[in-house]
Amino acid sequence: MSHRCPAWLALVSVLVSVLLLAGCASSGPATQDHFYPLAPTIPVTPGTGAPVAATLLVTQPLSQRMTFGRELLFERDDRPGEVQRYTFHLWAEPPAIAIAAALRGALREARLFAFVTAPGERVWADYLLTGELRRLEHLPSASPPAVVAELHLMLVDADDRRPLAARLYQGTEPTGTPDDPAAAAAAFNRLLGRLLGEAVRDLRALRPRLHPGRREP
DSSP states (O other), X not given: OOOOOOHHHHHHHHHHHHHHHHHHHHHOSOOOOEEEXXXXXXXXXXXXXXXXXXXXXXXXXXXXXXXXXXXXEEOOTTSTTOOEEEEEEEESSOHHHHHHHHHHHHHHHXXXXXXXXXXXXXXXXXXXXXXXXXXXXXXXTSSSOEEEEEEEEEEEETTTTEEEEEEEEEEXXXXXXXXXXXXXXXXXXXXXXXXXXXXXXXXXXXXXXXXOOSSOO
């Protein structure tokens, strides 16, 4: 006795197979995250004289306006005041950490202080360089498309916590294309290289006012 499959059941089996094949063909590769290093090139001229015989501690700036995360941020003209995040485009590390590391490297190269340290090195410091990262955003709908940054820095005497100098470093840099996070990341590096270069020059101008350290590193 033969057992034959009903026609309707065979039709259902064929339809299921077709739908499964179509789903596999249309799914495509999964969306991948894109990571960008924030490593600005800071123009530095090494000092010709002896550095100040003191230790400078460069701390991580406080993060404001959503700059504490790793996502690249943007703001469009048609939605002013609303900061948004790119879903799959991220910094390799939080911007405040990268900025502090870049500043330390530039100040060591400039030879303004005998020692430039990070908080994790746990040494006594004579001066503190601290601040706030207030803004770091892509403006894709601006004319021309650009990035904007605002970084407030303050030099503090570690003995009495007296501020010696403070300045807001801010500026914009064109990206060249309107909706390209990779171009925005490159523009951020150019802009921060310029702003941090200004900070190094300002610290060099303060050098005559700085006293030798009274603490051992």
